[in-house]
Amino acid sequence: MRAHNFGAGPCTLPLALLEEAQAEFTDYAGSGMSVVELSHRSPQYTAIHREALSLAREVSGAPDDFDAVVIPGGATMQFAMIPLNLLGGERRRGAYVVAGTWGRLALGDARRHGKAYSAWSGEEHGFRKMPEKGEIELTPGTRYLHVTSNETIGGIRMTEIPESEAPLVWDMSSDFLTRPIHWDRTDLVYGGVQKNLAPAGMALVFVRRSALRDVPSHLPRFLDYRWYAEKDSVGNTPPVFSIYMMGKMLKLIRNLGGVAGLERRTAEKARMVYRVIDESNGYYSNPVDRRHRSHTNVVFRLPTSGAEERFLERAAAMGLVGLKGHKSVGGCRASLYAGLESESAARLASFMEDFRTKNS
Numbered sequence: 178m179r180a181h182n183f184g185a186g187p188c189t190l191p192l193a194l195l196e197e198a199q200a201e202f203t204d205y206a207g208s209g210m211s212v213v214e215l216s217h218r219s220p221q222y223t224a225i226h227r228e229a230l231s232l233a234r235e236v237s238g239a240p241d242d243f244d245a246v247v248i249p250g251g252a253t254m255q256f257a258m259i260p261l262n263l264l265g266g267e268r269r270r271g272a273y274v275v276a277g278t279w280g281r282l283a284l285g286d287a288r289r290h291g292k293a294y295s296a297w298s299g300e301e302h303g304f305r306k307m308p309e310k311g312e313i314e315l316t317p318g319t320r321y322l323h324v325t326s327n328e329t330i331g332g333i334r335m336t337e338i339p340e341s342e343a344p345l346v347w348d349m350s351s352d353f354l355t356r357p358i359h360w361d362r363t364d365l366v367y368g369g370v371q372k373n374l375a376p377a378g379m380a381l382v383f384v385r386r387s388a389l390r391d392v393p394s395h396l397p398r399f400l401d402y403r404w405y406a407e408k409d410s411v412g413n414t415p416p417v418f419s420i421y422m423m424g425k426m427l428k429l430i431r432n433l434g435g436v437a438g439l440e441r442r443t444a445e446k447a448r449m450v451y452r453v454i455d456e457s458n459g460y461y462s463n464p465v466d467r468r469h470r471s472h473t474n475v476v477f478r479l480p481t482s483g484a485e486e487r488f489l490e491r492a493a494a495m496g497l498v499g500l501k502g503h504k505s506v507g508g509c510r511a512s513l514y515a516g517l518e519s520e521s522a523a524r525l526a527s528f529m530e531d532f533r534t535k536n537s
């Protein structure tokens with residue numbers, strides 16, 4: 178039986194895509210070898226690579242003055258590359274919105290490199306909300322404002338684009354392509370692909386070419402965005418399987434109506450689960466300010482930790498897995514990423530109703 182996988186990452190991928198990959202696996206396009214054995218300079222792999230990156234552009238709607246690149250190392254690698262590449266030149270400070278664990282980690286890495294500061298923090302409120310209009314404070318010399326569009330652990334989503342004199346840098350790891358990107362105010366957007374788009378191993382990054390004017394010349398090539406752009410992300414051997422699967426997933430998203438289609442589908446899945454929480458007379462609870470509830474990571478608690486344990490056990494017995502909350506916060510979390518079928522969300526919602534009826 179195939180699991181309904183609500184894990185927060187690596188994500189579930191649609192069965193149809195896995196089967197397609199399986200059918201192609203040992204003999205890709207008549208090459209006599211699998212995708213993971215092909216030379217990354219071969220015509221077969223080059224076609225896979227170009228198509229995946231061109232779909233990334235097409236589906237995201239990236240303007241022509243942005244480069245689309247894939248970089249090994251996940252989102253965490255970007256926490257380092259962003260300050261390394263962008264904090265040269267005159268405006269040398271990176272501002273960070275800290276609305277959860279990931280924002281805090283991004284700021285921590287930027288501080289190791291150079292001048293970075295918190296422009297807003299939700300920590301004292303227990304990470305339950307995003308900044309309100311006018312709350313973000315930038316100091317002079319700020320090069321960029323880094324924001325996490327969706328805090329995966331707290332289950333909080335940024336609904337309003339922050340006002341900022343500095344260009345925005347977005348960590349969209351956990352809601353990549355499930356919402357439009359505000360290109361005109363943005364210098365860089367990135368996400369680890371393992372939440373919505375592909376198997377783990379890399380980040381998909383869009384960067385405005387003019388933002389790379391002051392990249393320090395001492396950077397090793399592997400840490401320099403310009404190298405990825407110049408070499409079309411094949412400067413060295415790329416994570417070929419991840420790129421191949423990303424291409425399949427992007428094609429699927431395009432067929433679902435692109436970002437707008439995925440946004441609707443994701444909101445619909447989230448509605449199913451939040452409805453059960455809200456209609457449970459407090460049996461299930463969600464701590465997040467309603468306006469900022471995540472569509473991709475729904476966090477919830479049950480009345481006692483004993484009830485949570487039984488809930489997770491019963492759910493697993495029904496094939497509903499990956500529902501344990503992050504260890505830093507406990508409770509439960511249902512991740513509703515792009516690869517999760519709507520039917521899985523519906524199953525979860527009906528299981529939750531049923532569990533409450535029997536246990537409250």
Ligand SMILES: *Cc1c(COP(=O)(O)O)cnc(C)c1O
Binds near residue numbers: 186348349370
């Ligand atoms: C998962 C996650 C990360 C870390 O991603 P890695 O690819 O594992 O480094 C960073 N930011 C957010 C918002 C995430 O959800």
